Amino acid sequence: xxxxxxxxxxxxxxxxxxxxxxxxxxxxxxxxxxxxxxxxxxxxxxxxxxxxxxxxxxxxxxxxxxxxxxxxxxxxxxxxxxxxxxxxxxxxxxxxxxxxxxxxxxxxxxxxxxxxxxxxxxxxxxxxxxxxxxxxxxxxxxxxxxxxxxxxxxxxxxxxxxxxxxxxxxxxxxxxxxxxxxxxxxxxxxxxxxxxxxxxxxxxxxxxxxxxxxxxxxxxxxxxxxxxxxxxxxxxxxxxxxxxxxxxxxxxxxxxxxxxxxxxxxxxxxxxxxxxxxxxx
Amino acid sequence: xxxxxxxxxxxxxxxxxxxxxxxxxxxxxxxxxxxxxxxxxxxxxxxxxxxxxxxxxxxxxxxxxxxxxxxxxxxxxxxxxxxxxxxxxxxxxxxxxxxxxxxxxxxxxxxxxxxxxxxxxxxxxxxxxxxxxxxxxxxxxxxxxxxxxxxxxxxxxxxxxxxxxxxxxxxxxxxxxxxxxxxxxxxxxxxxxxxxxxxxxxxxxxxxxxxxxxxxxxxxxxxxxxxxxxxxxxxxxxxxxxxxxxxxxxxxxxxxxxxxxxxxxxxxxxxxxxxxxxxxxxxxxxxxx
Numbered sequence: 371x372x373x374x375x376x377x378x379x380x381x382x383x384x385x386x387x388x389x390x391x392x393x394x395x396x397x398x399x400x401x402x403x404x405x406x407x408x409x410x411x412x413x414x415x416x417x418x419x420x421x422x423x424x425x426x427x428x429x430x431x432x433x434x435x436x437x438x439x440x441x442x443x444x445x446x447x448x449x450x451x452x453x454x455x456x457x458x459x460x461x462x463x464x465x466x467x468x469x470x471x472x473x474x475x476x477x478x479x480x481x482x483x484x485x486x487x488x489x490x491x492x493x494x495x496x497x498x499x500x501x502x503x504x505x506x507x508x509x510x511x512x513x514x515x516x517x518x519x520x521x522x523x524x525x526x527x528x529x530x531x532x533x534x535x536x537x538x539x540x541x542x543x544x545x546x547x548x549x550x551x552x553x554x555x556x557x558x559x560x561x562x563x564x565x566x567x568x569x570x571x572x573x574x575x576x577x578x579x580x581x582x583x584x585x586x587x588x589x590x591x592x593x594x595x596x597x598x599x600x601x602x603x604x605x606x607x608x609x610x611x612x613x614x615x616x617x618x619x620x621x622x623x624x625x626x627x628x629x630x631x632x633x634x635x636x637x638x639x640x641x642x643x644x645x646x647x648x649x650x651x
Numbered sequence: 652x653x654x655x656x657x658x659x660x661x662x663x664x665x666x667x668x669x670x671x672x673x674x675x676x677x678x679x680x681x682x683x684x685x686x687x688x689x690x691x692x693x694x695x696x697x698x699x700x701x702x703x704x705x706x707x708x709x710x711x712x713x714x715x716x717x718x719x720x721x722x723x724x725x726x727x728x729x730x731x732x733x734x735x736x737x738x739x740x741x742x743x744x745x746x747x748x749x750x751x752x753x754x755x756x757x758x759x760x761x762x763x764x765x766x767x768x769x770x771x772x773x774x775x776x777x778x779x780x781x782x783x784x785x786x787x788x789x790x791x792x793x794x795x796x797x798x799x800x801x802x803x804x805x806x807x808x809x810x811x812x813x814x815x816x817x818x819x820x821x822x823x824x825x826x827x828x829x830x831x832x833x834x835x836x837x838x839x840x841x842x843x844x845x846x847x848x849x850x851x852x853x854x855x856x857x858x859x860x861x862x863x864x865x866x867x868x869x870x871x872x873x874x875x876x877x878x879x880x881x882x883x884x885x886x887x888x889x890x891x892x893x894x895x896x897x898x899x900x901x902x903x904x905x906x907x908x909x910x911x912x913x914x915x916x917x918x919x920x921x922x923x924x925x926x927x928x929x930x931x932x933x934x935x936x937x938x939x940x
Contacts, residue, residue, distance in 0.1 A: 385769075392769035403772065410773035431799045488658030492666075498872035499918050500879040503892070503911045506899030511709065585785040586880070593791075593883060594899055609791040617792050621784070628783035 377420020384413040433615040441615040442622060448604070449623050456601040457627045459516035460588035464523025465580065471524065472531035472576075480539055480561070493533040501526050502590050509594040519591040519600075526587040527580035531573070538572025539565050571646050574639040581631045585624060667713055674712040678702035681709070711908050719909040735913045741890040743917060745806060745878040749813025750871055756814060757821030757870075758863075764822075765829040765855070775826075782819050786812055790881055809890075813877030817870040824866030828859025860936060864929040871921045879914060891917070 388406050396402045415435045421427065422434040429437060442449065479485040505522045512518035542565050550560045592602025601620050608616040640649055675698075682701045686693045693701070703712050711719075723735035730737060760778070764771045793808040832854050840850050882892025891914045898907030 388773055389769045392772050406769070406772040407774075407776040411777065428799070431796055484658050485662060486658075487655070488660070488662030491655075491659055492662055495919065495922075498869075498922060499915050500876045500892075502876065502880055502883070503895050503907075503914055505883075506895055507904065507907055507911075510899065510902075510904070582783050582785070585783075589785050590880060590883060606791055609795050612795070614792065614795075621789065621792075625780070625784040628785060629780055632783045 373420045374424025377417050377424065380416050380420075381413055384409050384416075430612045430614055433618055437615050438618040438622065442619045445616065445619065448599075449619060451599045452601045452604050452620065453623055453627065455516060455597070455599050456519070456588050456592065457585070460519030460591070460600070461523055461584040461627075461631075463516070464520035464588065465527055465584040467520065468524035468527035468584075469531050469577065469580065472528050472535060475528075476532055476535040476539065477561075479536070481557075486536055490533065490536060493529050493536070497529040497533055501529075502587065505587070505591040506594045509591055514595045515597055518595075519588045522587040522591040523584045526583045530579045530583065531576040534572045534576030534579075535569060538569030541565075541572060542568040567645075570639075570643045571648070574635065574643065577635050577639075578632060581635055582628060585628050585631070589624065670710075670713055674708065674710045675699055675702045677709040678705055681705060707902060707904060709904070711905055715905060716908045716912060719905045720912050723909050723913065735891075735894070735909060738889060738891050738894050738910070739913050739917055742875070742878055742882065742892065742914070743921075745809040745881065745890065746813060746871070746875045746917075746921070748806060748810035749877055750817055750874040752810055752814035753817030753870055753874060754821055754867075757818035757866075758825055760818070761822050761825030761829060762851075764826055778819065778822060781815075786815050786877070786880070789815075790883075809878050809881035812881040813874040816877035817874035820866045820869040820873060821863070824862040825859055828862030829855045831862065832858045857936070860932065864925075864932055867925050867929065868922055871925050872918060875914070875918050875921060 388409055391402055391406055394402075396405075418432075419434050419436060422432055433441075479489060502522075504525055508521045508525070509518045512521050546564055546568075547560065550564050555563070589602040589605070592600045593606055596603040601624055604620050605617050608614070608620070643649055679698055679702055682693060682698050702708070704715070705711075708715065720735065723733065727734035727736075760774065764775060790808070790812055793811055797808050836854060836858075837850070840854055845853070878890070879892040879895075882890040883896055891910045894910035894913075895907050898904065898910060
């Protein structure tokens with residue numbers, strides 16, 4: 371009971387600290403903005419540990435965070451191999467190819483408004499579809515290795531990026547385009563110097579949606595067949611063996627990879643679209 | 652209407668043409684292999700029709716998928732295990748459970764985030780991070796844990812996964828919506844000596860409704876994706892996701908494609924219905940369409 375009581379005590383104390391920080395001047399600053407969510411995260415871990423130990427929850431139902439931490443430290447090599455296979459080879463290569471294809475398509479149909487008007491509703495619709503369902507088909511076509519995972523990712527990221535970029539290319543204002551015309555700018559000059567930069571906030575919005583889809587696609591595709599490593603493979607086999615600590619370790623890696631990908635895109639966005647009102651402080 | 656429909660139809664036409672071309676190209680290998688094994692040769696003109704009617708095509712042409720879809724929808728009793736209506740209904744039920752759960756959870760979180768600054772500061776970053784975690788990684792585990800806890804129903808894990816995906820759009824829009832009344836309106840209520848509860852019920856909540864309904868379309872699509880993902884790796888035997896899995900395991904591409912298109916049709920219907928509800932709500936609240 372001491373574990374449970376201690377955890378609840380810690381929770382209440384942390385909550386009081388957070389509430390105080392949120393009201394104080396410290397909470398308005400950058401450090402405060404970081405401090406509060408981090409303390410909240412730690413509190414969740416402490417509560418989790420306390421509940422698991424206090425109630426004596428079986429590790430096959432919910433392993434304690436400390437157990438998961440030990441597992442991560444003990445199987446770094448396996449986790450790294452899985453990470454390389456699923457995230458780097460599957461998700462990232464598919465992400466780059468899919469975004470590249472969407473970019474090329476958007477530019478290619480940019481001069482044909484007729485196609486754009488047709489493609490936008492269809493693209494919007496397809497972006498809302500459960501495309502993950504294509505995973506078994508693509509695994510059948512491209513085999514078990516990372517190529518099929520990359521293919522699933524390409525299909526999944528293509529439409530969100532395309533739709534956002536096509537919408538973004540129309541985002542520049544009439545006045546701005548007229549100004550380019552008065553300067554005698556050619557189509558390509560207008561595209562490169564005005565319309566593409568103006569489309570970037572939309573483009574990055576699409577990239578952010580695509581980044582989470584990419585990991586989902588790569589992991590789901592592995593459920594349908596994979597070599598004997600990879601995060602999806604690890605999860606499905608370890609669940610079968612009730613090795614939940616390893617499953618949670620893999621999930622932690624997946625969460626870290628997902629957050630890092632999202633964070634990297636946000637950083638690049640800040641650097642590229644520094645002029646946009648949402649980035650100015 | 653015609654101005655809108657024409658480009659869409661044209662693009663659809665292009666997609667169908669590409670699809671047929673790809674089907675001929677991908678299925679031709681099998682035809683040539685068969686011919687070689689039989690010791691005969693086939694000309695291009697003979698090959699094309701043979702790619703259109705294979706039993707296990709690499710890429711089934713559209714009309715084969717349509718035929719299979721029709722067989723699954725109209726050719727079976729609705730209660731049959733082979734009926735796509737039946738499996739579609741199972742998926743629909745899971746989607747609705749997850750959708751409802753996601754709405755409740757998302758709205759509740761949005762209300763507490765708008766009310767308490769400490770909630771916003773501590774929970775909001777984690778809500779964003781939660782969406783970067785590939786939920787599918789959790790799917791098989793949620794099922795096992797549910798089993799261990801003695802929950803036999805496969806509906807619960809499915810609903811959890813789909814709620815996890817659908818709460819986020821609702822949360823983000825509701826936070827925006829509940830904050831949308833401007834200072835003037837809030838000041839007015841203060842001059843009326845309105846309590847915090849009254850401000851919430853009479854100003855903030857009505858003001859957030861357009862945001863709420865706009866988020867529902869995204870949320871319902873996300874809930875459907877969540878349900879299907881939940882059916883894929885969890886060894887479910889019912890539902891469109893399970894149909895895809897069965898098609899994959901038994902090497903029946905037609906079943907897979909039919910299930911995929913059934914899912915697409917279901918997604919379209921759900922978005923249409925939610926859109927209609929949105930329109931109705933807007934009209935009742937007096938927002939010009």
